[in-house]
Amino acid sequence: MKSFDPNAQGGGIFGFQIAPMIDVVFVIMLFFMVMAGAVKVERELNQKLPGTVETSKSVEFTDEILINIAENGEVQLNEEPMDPVGKRQMPRLTAALMRLKQGGDAAKAPVLVTIISEPDAKYSRVVDTLDALAYAEITNVTFTLSAEEE
Amino acid sequence: MAGGGGGGDGEPEFQIAPMIDVLLVLLIFFMSITTAQVLKVDKNITLPVAEHGSKKDNSRAEAIINVRWEAAKKKAFYTYDDKPYTDLSKLSAALAAAKKASDKIAAKGKNPDFRVVIRGDRDGNARSVSLAMNAAAEAGIGDISFSTANKD
Numbered sequence: 001m002k003s004f005d006p007n008a009q010g011g012g013i014f015g016f017q018i019a020p021m022i023d024v025v026f027v028i029m030l031f032f033m034v035m036a037g038a039v040k041v042e043r044e045l046n047q048k049l050p051g052t053v054e055t056s057k058s059v060e061f062t063d064e065i066l067i068n069i070a071e072n073g074e075v076q077l078n079e080e081p082m083d084p085v086g087k088r089q090m091p092r093l094t095a096a097l098m099r100l101k102q103g104g105d106a107a108k109a110p111v112l113v114t115i116i117s118e119p120d121a122k123y124s125r126v127v128d129t130l131d132a133l134a135y136a137e138i139t140n141v142t143f144t145l146s147a148e149e150e
Numbered sequence: 151m152a153g154g155g156g157g158g159d160g161e162p163e164f165q166i167a168p169m170i171d172v173l174l175v176l177l178i179f180f181m182s183i184t185t186a187q188v189l190k191v192d193k194n195i196t197l198p199v200a201e202h203g204s205k206k207d208n209s210r211a212e213a214i215i216n217v218r219w220e221a222a223k224k225k226a227f228y229t230y231d232d233k234p235y236t237d238l239s240k241l242s243a244a245l246a247a248a249k250k251a252s253d254k255i256a257a258k259g260k261n262p263d264f265r266v267v268i269r270g271d272r273d274g275n276a277r278s279v280s281l282a283m284n285a286a287a288e289a290g291i292g293d294i295s296f297s298t299a300n301k302d
Binding site: 013018021022025026028029032033035036039040041042043044046047048049069105117118119120121122123124126127128130131132134135141143144145 | 166169170173174176177180181183184196198199200201202203204207208211217229233238250270271272273274276277278279283286287291292293294295296297298299300
């Protein structure tokens with residue numbers, strides 16, 4: 001029986017070499033495996049701008065929660081200072097928002113939050129606040145700038 | 151030549167063909183999960199981090215506004231559809247045109263799913279993003295999403 005010899009030379013016919021192909025595939029696969037670990041996934045925080053409501057529909061009035069963001073990054077919930085500046089995570093604000101959300105759910109009233117940011121406050125701080133709201137599963141969020149600075 | 155995988159007397163033979171199949175499947179898997187994400191990242195903008203953001207919904211019609219922050223000039227630069235906009239009223243007009251085109255494509259004449267995605271730089275200020283939101287509002291689009299990254 002004639003066995004297959006991958007290293008056979010001569011004859012003028014180029015045989016398909018399987019071993020180098022596997023090597024290349026391995027290297028490419030390792031590259032993509034390493035890349036997959038380092039890749040950043042883009043996510044999103046959703047928001048609806050306040051709009052007009054048809055006058056024939058009844059409107060539910062709810063207690064509004066105000067979150068103020070100062071230029072230095074200080075966050076206040078209903079004028080009460082929350083977590084210290086400089087840390088991305090805001091456990092105190094998140095806990096307070098979760099309590100408000102639970103209270104709203106128990107009373108069957110939607111929780112409405114307005115973020116009022118100073119115009120020169122960092123955008124990343126606004127996103128930190130929106131992230132805390134997303135964690136507390138509060139979806140009725142409005143974002144605006146404080147008027148006196150404009 | 152002896153056939154592989156048979157229940158014969160000889161020693162079990164190493165099968166190269168199924169191994170290549172498995173390798174190729176793994177390769178395609180890792181290629182698809184990396185390239186799909188990498189293509190969407192604009193290297194000029196560093197997105198802010200939000201761990202609890204929802205997964206990006208790619209099924210909806212959207213207009214993406216990039217808000218790039220130049221720290222040296224302390225100024226935001228707006229791009230939409232690879233075109234820079236310094237006059238935000240023109241950006242608003244472009245967004246309104248995009249929404250109109252999307253409404254035409256939608257079956258009922260109105261596309262409620264059309265939204266604006268703002269990719270703001272983490273070093274930028276709230277005013278720069280607010281101006282982009284204002285442009286969307288002037289175009290009659292109330293559904294806005296902020297792009298974030300899942301990690302630093």
